[in-house]
Amino acid sequence: MGCRNSKISSSNTVVLGVIQIMLGVYHVLMWYFLLLLYMGQIKGTFGTYEPLTYKMGTGLWGLTFIISGAFTVRAAKHQNNKYLLLCALSLNILCIIVTIIAASLTVVELAHFRSVSYRNYGQAKLGREVSRVLLFSYPLEFGISLTYSICSCSHLGRGQEDSLESVTEVVESTF
Template identity: 85%
Template sequence: MGCGNSKISSSNIVVLGVVQIMIGIYHVLMWYFLLLLYMGQIKGVFGTYEPLTYKMGTALWGLAFIISGAFTVKASKYQSRYMLICALSLNILCMIITIIAASLTIVELAHFRSVSYRNYGQAKLGREVSRILLFSYPLEFGISLTYSICSCSHLGRRQEESLESVSEVMNSRF
């Protein structure tokens, strides 16, 4: 599989897919940690801390990263047009998800309502987890963008090759 003039081997694409799967598993585990953290809050004077990203389950969106990584690995082994298009569309979906999740995390970190003293430690720890997750979004975006660019150029080259072979057949007949 090539990317423009540079060559990216299928083993490198497998590595991109595996890293994507690992990022997805990391996000799902962090959402589970946040679930345990926020479920253990005690109702205080000011209520409990339930941030926007926790309510929307943005770390649970890591399932899309896992599925996309699995399709990326499979598309590198079986380079059919259908698999390449499926992996490409899932990677584009992952790019959209990372932009939305990063935006929601930035909004969450920018606005902090005060919580009761009992829940302050849990809220502070949850915000730190959100900050850590914020650093993993550009990595996921970069992996998805890299694969998308390479698969688009590969699909374009395959289409040009098939068009050339059709024109060669037609010219040889006449």
């Protein structure tokens, strides 16, 4: 298999986890900025601008990045704990799914723009720019999660091969 040849050091894994945590904090802070931005809208003739990503709270999905990054750092420090590695792998796969969904929702939001009242146009325009910036950070999170998932798969695969070889050696030594 292709993933068995992948190798990454524990210090590089810690760096991946820390970057994941920073991206998660960034997404949560940007969602808070959007919350303040959209809560300050004045009810105009055409209504207020409430985009799809804001309503769904996709910025708060950054919490999954934070939790996954924390488990990734923890798993890098304790590489002998198989359950911690599996948990970090599962959370990184969840991050991949969350990233794909959030990026899709952001693209849908940016593709459709309903006109808003003149008073709220500046806030809507700034909110759309924030969504564009977040759209560029999703591939980074996707790449980090995918890299860790591949390397974690490799590490778990090597661990299983080692355990199978040791069982075979024990059986052969008894005969």
